Amino acid sequence: xxxxxxxSHTVKELPPLKSTDSADAKVTWTLVLLVLLLIATMLLSMGxxxxxxxxxxxxxxxxxxxxxTSATEVTEAKAMVFWVIRLPRVVLAVxxxxxxxxxxxALQGLFRNPVADAGLIGVTSGASLFAILxxxxxxQYWSMINEYGGAYVLSLGAxxxxxxxxxxxxxxxxxxxxxxxxxxxxxxxAINALVGSITGLMTYxxxxxxxxxxxxxxxxxxxxxxxxxVIAIAPFVLASTVGLPMLGKSLNxxxxxxxQAKALGVNIIGLRRMVIVLATLGVGASVAVAGSIGFxxxxxPHIIRNIIGPDHxxxxxxxxxxxxxxxxxxxxxxxxxxxxAELPIGIVTALLGSPFFMYILWKQKTKRI
Amino acid sequence: MISLEKACxxxxxxxxxxxxxxxxxxxxxxxxxxxxxxxxxTLLKLLSAxxxxxxGRVRFQGRDTHDYRPAELARLRAVLAQHNPVSLDxxxxxxxxxxxxxxxxxxxxxxxxxxxxxxxxxxEMGAYAxxxxxxxxxxxxxxxxxxxxxxxxxxxxxxxxxxxxPTTGMxxxxxxxxxxxxxxxxxxxxxxxxxVHDLNLALQYTDQTVLLKKGRIMASGKTNHTLxxxxxxxxxxxxxxxxxxxxxRKNATIVPVPx
Numbered sequence: 086x087x088x089x090x091x092x093s094h095t096v097k098e099l100p101p102l103k104s105t106d107s108a109d110a111k112v113t114w115t116l117v118l119l120v121l122l123l124i125a126t127m128l129l130s131m132g133x134x135x136x137x138x139x140x141x142x143x144x145x146x147x148x149x150x151x152x153x154t155s156a157t158e159v160t161e162a163k164a165m166v167f168w169v170i171r172l173p174r175v176v177l178a179v180x181x182x183x184x185x186x187x188x189x190x191a192l193q194g195l196f197r198n199p200v201a202d203a204g205l206i207g208v209t210s211g212a213s214l215f216a217i218l219x220x221x222x223x224x225q226y227w228s229m230i231n232e233y234g235g236a237y238v239l240s241l242g243a244x245x246x247x248x249x250x251x252x253x254x255x256x257x258x259x260x261x262x263x264x265x266x267x268x269x270x271x272x273x274x275a276i277n278a279l280v281g282s283i284t285g286l287m288t289y290x291x292x293x294x295x296x297x298x299x300x301x302x303x304x305x306x307x308x309x310x311x312x313x314x315v316i317a318i319a320p321f322v323l324a325s326t327v328g329l330p331m332l333g334k335s336l337n338x339x340x341x342x343x344x345q346a347k348a349l350g351v352n353i354i355g356l357r358r359m360v361i362v363l364a365t366l367g368v369g370a371s372v373a374v375a376g377s378i379g380f381x382x383x384x385x386p387h388i389i390r391n392i393i394g395p396d397h398x399x400x401x402x403x404x405x406x407x408x409x410x411x412x413x414x415x416x417x418x419x420x421x422x423x424x425x426a427e428l429p430i431g432i433v434t435a436l437l438g439s440p441f442f443m444y445i446l447w448k449q450k451t452k453r454i
Numbered sequence: 455m456i457s458l459e460k461a462c463x464x465x466x467x468x469x470x471x472x473x474x475x476x477x478x479x480x481x482x483x484x485x486x487x488x489x490x491x492x493x494x495x496t497l498l499k500l501l502s503a504x505x506x507x508x509x510g511r512v513r514f515q516g517r518d519t520h521d522y523r524p525a526e527l528a529r530l531r532a533v534l535a536q537h538n539p540v541s542l543d544x545x546x547x548x549x550x551x552x553x554x555x556x557x558x559x560x561x562x563x564x565x566x567x568x569x570x571x572x573x574x575x576x577x578e579m580g581a582y583a584x585x586x587x588x589x590x591x592x593x594x595x596x597x598x599x600x601x602x603x604x605x606x607x608x609x610x611x612x613x614x615x616x617x618x619x620p621t622t623g624m625x626x627x628x629x630x631x632x633x634x635x636x637x638x639x640x641x642x643x644x645x646x647x648x649x650v651h652d653l654n655l656a657l658q659y660t661d662q663t664v665l666l667k668k669g670r671i672m673a674s675g676k677t678n679h680t681l682x683x684x685x686x687x688x689x690x691x692x693x694x695x696x697x698x699x700x701x702x703r704k705n706a707t708i709v710p711v712p713x
Contacts (some may be wrong), residue, residue: 341602
């Protein structure tokens, strides 16, 4: 009813209606640029290595496999390297990065806390504990399994650990408190410490060789990439990259505070549960196949937010793309810089990420003035 | 219309609001007043359906508040909180546009953007549309939030607006402007309920007042009938002098008398 009354009495010249257009264009261009950069990085990464493969050769291989060209001049050996080693590894890096990036952005929004990431709600510590438990037991009793399916048992165990620990944190926060965001964070700290102490005990009991594989796992690596691992995690990462952006508007309203968001129609409890489940699926699956890779979930959303603003509808998609890009680059570096050996990817992401992160913080400060 | 029917709200044995029956109609500007801890915010939260009554019932336009889906209520009433800090770098337009979220899917329509601009003009913040919200002063932020709440119920017939100490952090001029705005909304057919600390503002602008103390109603009804020396002294435990209206002051003025 107000609308009719005021339109007839409007005296003031109103500012142009579509005041958000220029910002929209910037967002669109940034997302397009991220996609292009990601494709370029994937092509580059697939080409670099002990057996170099050119971009035209990659194109010819893909066209041939699609049946568009009848023959390809690329040697059998190169084709093998491409299909069995390079391509699954790059695809895995993209999936893991997207899962970590989008989960970080969603959890920072949910907890309204810029330092939140999946580690806080127990995903990483739970996965680590179960992975290490399996490494210990495996060597003792299950060496038979190790021969055939050790890697899969490890991944499955890590995923179960991630899911169980997060579930425990979430349920305890409701049991011990009011299930609020602050309660989840506090319970998360307690459970992380508990799980960490058991992990520490395992480390203490471990022998030399177990200790080495634990360290390597905790620094993360995509060395075990193959099509099985890609297919194993793809559904989980897809679920979180499709599902989380749908919660973008609700996460925006959460910025106004829980009670205001509620007044604007957000089902807070449902939102909290959805974000935690989807983030745990993506990160749990990623950690399961690649070990714990730090910093991506924390830093990538900050960088993206700095470029395209805090609107979660764009931020979540941007963080998935940004995470994929960062991890594809980091993995390429990790497997080439000390070739033929490999550097754990967690070292690369933290080494490159922290100075860049500090630069972002410094830039934010200067922008504010 | 919202009616409280013997509504009660308690948390773990502590009664924050004991059996209350009251009716709030659209077209009225209500003040909720009383000392700290009297249950003013609790009453407001029962009305806005953030809390559900632990006993009795609260009915919003005839239906129990617990029968509404959150999205449904979002189109019927808006709430303005006392403090509205936002840490992320949203622009003023984006914040006010959030008031339109219950109405559009992915992209705001031209009408949504038009309403946002109208609401910003109403609170005289049109020039701030492109500014970053966190860089504004507390009073300016409060006015932007007022515009956001306004955008939420702009086209709602018989909509309700709940204000929890709406003038916190505002300068004198904008305190009066805010009350003027709220009063004019009530004249246009909205129901407005505000928690008010400044009783003189209540006398000047509101139609109805409810005085609360320790979760109980001390007095309620037309503001100039409700706010008198006896009721105020009983509520605030303070000797209070009422200067009657004259040709300069159109309303009575409340002055606490030092002991």
